[in-house]
Amino acid sequence: AQRVTQPEKLLSVFKGAPVELKCNYSYSGSPELFWYVQYSRQRLQLLLRHISRESIKGFTADLNKGETSFHLKKPFAQEEDSAMYYCALSGPTGANSKLTFGKGITLSVRP
Amino acid sequence: GAGVSQTPSNKVTEKGKYVELRCDPISGHTALYWYRQSLGQGPEFLIYFQGTGAADDSGLPNDRFFAVRPEGSVSTLKIQRTERGDSAVYLCASSLNSGANVLTFGAGSRLTVL
Numbered sequence: 264a265q266r267v268t269q270p271e272k273l274l275s276v277f278k279g280a281p282v283e284l285k286c287n288y289s290y291s292g293s294p295e296l297f298w299y300v301q302y303s304r305q306r307l308q309l310l311l312r313h314i315s316r317e318s319i320k321g322f323t324a325d326l327n328k329g330e331t332s333f334h335l336k337k338p339f340a341q342e343e344d345s346a347m348y349y350c351a352l353s354g355p356t357g358a359n360s361k362l363t364f365g366k367g368i369t370l371s372v373r374p
Numbered sequence: 375g376a377g378v379s380q381t382p383s384n385k386v387t388e389k390g391k392y393v394e395l396r397c398d399p400i401s402g403h404t405a406l407y408w409y410r411q412s413l414g415q416g417p418e419f420l421i422y423f424q425g426t427g428a429a430d431d432s433g434l435p436n437d438r439f440f441a442v443r444p445e446g447s448v449s450t451l452k453i454q455r456t457e458r459g460d461s462a463v464y465l466c467a468s469s470l471n472s473g474a475n476v477l478t479f480g481a482g483s484r485l486t487v488l
Contacts, residue, residue, distance in 0.1 A: 267416075295475055306377075307417070307465065307479040349416050353475045361407070361430055362477060364416035 265290045267352050267365035275371040276340050284335040284368050286324075286350030296326055296333040297351040297362070307349070310335075320344070340372045376400075378480035380466050386486045387456055395451040395483045399468030405429075406449050407477060408441055409465040417465055423449060424471070456487045 354360030379398040409417035419433040443449040467477035
């Protein structure tokens, strides 16, 4: 069974502070990992995916297969980063597979 | 259209009634997904379609829930004999194909069962 665990529900930091949103997963095989974000009154949208190896809005995430983790990081948080963040997992790219989400974490960045 | 469109945006019904929720995906997207999101939870998978067929319906909670996509475009999620526990936001998403795994979500349909 595939499972995503986001151990914290809320992270509150001051503007300019570093941010790390934790995500651990369980999957038999080689999964694809994602972070989705939902800003206030907006739709759920893709933030980044591990195979792209990109930095989006200053966020990065590295897949650690040994620790089965995919933590989201940003060195200097901005107020506009305040949102709900969901870690998600699917089977390998190209395979018919559903996307499984974690419960999400609220990031609050205070001025 | 430019994005995934869901109607109605809000639906209030009484326990025991029948409800239909509609999803119009991005044109050309062959894969369509339904998720349910309860308060304080992440999106919970219900079913996904590849074309007209349901490729995986393992997330449907019971036989009161059913979804169709007869022409491979618009999909309807149908809930019979609604219960208070069905209250949630029902999200639809589409992707170019199910192997792409990158989903574009609609705004959701908020269902309240009184």
